[in-house]
Amino acid sequence: MRVMVTGGAGFIGSALVRHLVLDRGYEVLNVDALTYAGNLESLRAVEGQPGYRFFQANICDRAEMERAIAQFRPDRLMHLAAESHVDRSITGAADFIQTNVVGTFNLLEAARGYWSNLEPDRAVNFRFLHVSTDEVYGSLGDEGLFAEETPYDPSSPYSASKASSDHLAKAWQRTYGLPVVISNCSNNYGPYHFPEKLIPLTILNALAGEPLPVYGKGENVRDWLYVEDHARALDMIAERGRLGETYNVGGRNERRNIDVVRQICEVLDRISPSNRPRHELISFVTDRPGHDARYAIDATKLETELGWRARETFDTGIEKTVQWYLDNEWWWQPLRERYAGERLGLVGQSRT
Numbered sequence: 153m154r155v156m157v158t159g160g161a162g163f164i165g166s167a168l169v170r171h172l173v174l175d176r177g178y179e180v181l182n183v184d185a186l187t188y189a190g191n192l193e194s195l196r197a198v199e200g201q202p203g204y205r206f207f208q209a210n211i212c213d214r215a216e217m218e219r220a221i222a223q224f225r226p227d228r229l230m231h232l233a234a235e236s237h238v239d240r241s242i243t244g245a246a247d248f249i250q251t252n253v254v255g256t257f258n259l260l261e262a263a264r265g266y267w268s269n270l271e272p273d274r275a276v277n278f279r280f281l282h283v284s285t286d287e288v289y290g291s292l293g294d295e296g297l298f299a300e301e302t303p304y305d306p307s308s309p310y311s312a313s314k315a316s317s318d319h320l321a322k323a324w325q326r327t328y329g330l331p332v333v334i335s336n337c338s339n340n341y342g343p344y345h346f347p348e349k350l351i352p353l354t355i356l357n358a359l360a361g362e363p364l365p366v367y368g369k370g371e372n373v374r375d376w377l378y379v380e381d382h383a384r385a386l387d388m389i390a391e392r393g394r395l396g397e398t399y400n401v402g403g404r405n406e407r408r409n410i411d412v413v414r415q416i417c418e419v420l421d422r423i424s425p426s427n428r429p430r431h432e433l434i435s436f437v438t439d440r441p442g443h444d445a446r447y448a449i450d451a452t453k454l455e456t457e458l459g460w461r462a463r464e465t466f467d468t469g470i471e472k473t474v475q476w477y478l479d480n481e482w483w484w485q486p487l488r489e490r491y492a493g494e495r496l497g498l499v500g501q502s503r504t
């Protein structure tokens with residue numbers, strides 16, 4: 153099995169590459185532009201493995217994508233490369249439109265050219281997995297879950313760009329017959345997560361005794377999934393998902409942001425005590441504009457059709473994650489030095 157992964161140096165992509173190479177024994181070509189979010193240090197575990205190769209390229213460069221695909225001749229293309237941080241999308245949307253929309257279009261076209269010239273027995277087994285987010289569905293009230301049929305209603309430039317790319321992927325399946333499957337997943341957390349996102353930022357600020365910023369009143373609810381559970385789901389969906397279908401991925405772990413931050417404080421106080429309880433560092437800051445109130449995923453289709461189950465609950469996953477950050481300062485310390493943690497995503501700031 154030869155799998156081309158885009159965005160394999162990112163948070164979820166690197167978990168997927170580690171899973172495919174180490175647990176499944178697949179040959180993997182990781183294609184990644186190495187933006188600020190890409191980090192080859194997250195791939196130390198597969199570096200030097202005979203089945204693993206890295207190619208630095210931008211998915212917006214069609215000729216490079218065609219070359220990568222033609223030379224590697226994948227059985228599967230798993231597309232994760234994206235600009236992924238909502239706050240950055242509010243401050244500067246251009247990169248999000250370019251990578252998430254134009255880049256996905258390029259990749260679909262490059263894959264279509266390759267697939268349409270494959271021998272029939274390989275063409276029939278080829279899969280293009282488009283990896284997306286539950287944020288495309290917009291915001292829920294207190295009740296209900298996002299199902300695969302929930303209408304798209306994105307709120308941020310990030311989710312709007314992902315929604316656009318999902319529509320393109322679906323259209324390439326319906327119009328050209330490209331064997332596309334789509335996944336929409338809830339918020340991930342776990343090892344190797346870039347320290348601008350809520351969970352790693354909270355862990356590292358708490359360790360350093362720095363303020364723990366919580367947007368608004370911290371009442372926004374997210375449905376958290378441990379990243380390795382997501383990686384296994386993506387592998388299953390690419391292998392056995394039905395063509396043209398969407399699969400929602402989520403761990404049934406709804407938490408308010410404030411409760412996530414408090415739980416991290418409790419875990420840290422227990423396993424790495426300090427002289428002051430960490431929850432005293434919590435500081436409420438101006439809310440994110442257009443901040444969706446609640447996300448929650450109904451993963452029944454993935455569970456019943458493909459037999460996937462999340463292995464981690466939030467309690468077990470957050471414990472592992474906090475411990476990982478305590479044990480792996482070599483990974484995050486250079487990022488903390490380069491990334492000052494400047495607040496982004498307030499209307500009025502502009503980078504475009």
Ligand SMILES: NC(=O)c1ccc[n+]([C@@H]2O[C@H](COP(=O)([O-])OP(=O)(O)OC[C@H]3O[C@@H](n4cnc5c(N)ncnc54)[C@H](O)[C@@H]3O)[C@@H](O)[C@H]2O)c1
Pocket residue numbers: 158159160161162163164165183184185186187188189190191209210211212231232233234235236237251255283284285286314336337338339340341346
């Ligand atoms: N993080 C989440 O909670 C979450 C949840 C559901 C879905 N997703 C989706 O999963 C995918 C991966 O998310 P992540 O959190 O790992 O993101 P990430 O920001 O950690 O990683 C993105 C990777 O893509 C690469 N990249 C960015 N632009 C590129 C370009 N133009 N060409 C080639 N490579 C490029 C970056 O270098 C980086 O390695 C994204 O498509 C995202 O929308 C994320």
